[in-house]
Amino acid sequence: MFSDKTILIGITGAIAAYKTCELIRLLKKHNANVKIVVTPNALNFVTKTTLETLSQNPINIEQFDIKNFKPEHIALTDESDIFIIAPISANTISKISHGICDNLLTSTFCAYKKPIIIAPCMNTNMWENPAIIQNLEVLKNRGIKIIEPDSGFLACDTQGKGRLADINIIFESAKELLLPSQILKNKKLVITAGGTKENIDPVRYIGNYSSGKMGIALADSAYKLGADVVLISTFEVSKPYKVIVTSDTENMYNSVKNEFKNANSLIMAAAVSDFKVKYKSEQKLKKNGSTITLELIENPDILFEMSKIKTNNQIVVGFCAESQNLLENAKTKILKKGCDYLCANDISNKEIGFSSDENEVYIINKNLEIQKINKDKKTIVAMKILERIYGRS
């Protein structure tokens, strides 16, 4: 779940520090890279060895232990995606709400611009202290997510509010802040990727330069947004969602038709061949000193056929790669194909398109309205395409 995320855990001198060990284990179980920064007082409650063993990273304590000429509190802010301070003591709450930076944890807080979660834990009287109430209010108004403590039996042998919130609640909050919202939950999306191969004989084929990167990026992004993804690809790829490998256009057409029947949407990102060889040779063609002629016939037009059979509740998205007159050609194409959206990209620009890791796309809808998605990594462009078409804009 968190395989591409680094989570910075802050621990202060509060009795529930031992519970943070469970949080670290939970995050590790979900593949997060966990880094830890502690106040010196935190080490009265939990040991360096325990934290290093659980996180599999060296822990950060000293502000002036500078590696690679970069102050540690700045390095920690750059390297992580979210900062969770759990437990946070009354003392540290008060310091950070006033901008005090007297140790590595408080300095890191002050320099941190990404999402922050704090989970206080303290004796009930401390929790009810007007200074603490006011300091927490300040932090809340500055956009810090505060996970309030639970009520119950406290370590100081009293009953009341002050126990560190359940670790699973802290985990769920991190998930909410880090992962995109599940706008495609309960939706089945069929996505094609790659370039089809039309066989000439058993060893040769007519292909194209499509790398499949855009289709894969769309499938990965749709999966992150909660979709039930079926990727129909022209090459093998190992993914946590269903992958069907096809080779030629006819093959892909049959798989798409089959999967699209009960899907909510189809995104045709594969580069399919318009033509196939009429008479494929069963045996490898041999040179015999003369020319050979390949007769080509049209392949099924998958985008056109699926747009024709789609119901009003299904969305069909096509892709087109043009080397000239991008928008005019794209507008003509969407009308001809009858799909709901067409994503057009300019393959004459070598920095984007086919094998590149970047793309720039124009999304055209049936009313010929155009939205541009600026040049960026294909993974980011993919997420933006899905958000524009299926939900948030």
Ligand SMILES: Cc1cc2nc3c(=O)[nH]c(=O)nc-3n(C[C@H](O)[C@H](O)[C@H](O)COP(=O)(O)O)c2cc1C
């Ligand atoms: C046994 C013991 C348990 C403590 N538990 C807490 C606690 O749960 N919450 C809290 O805010 N302070 C607690 N304190 C007080 C803090 O450790 C103390 O305020 C310390 O200065 C916090 O330092 P730090 O915020 O730099 O980590 C405890 C102190 C002791 C001796």
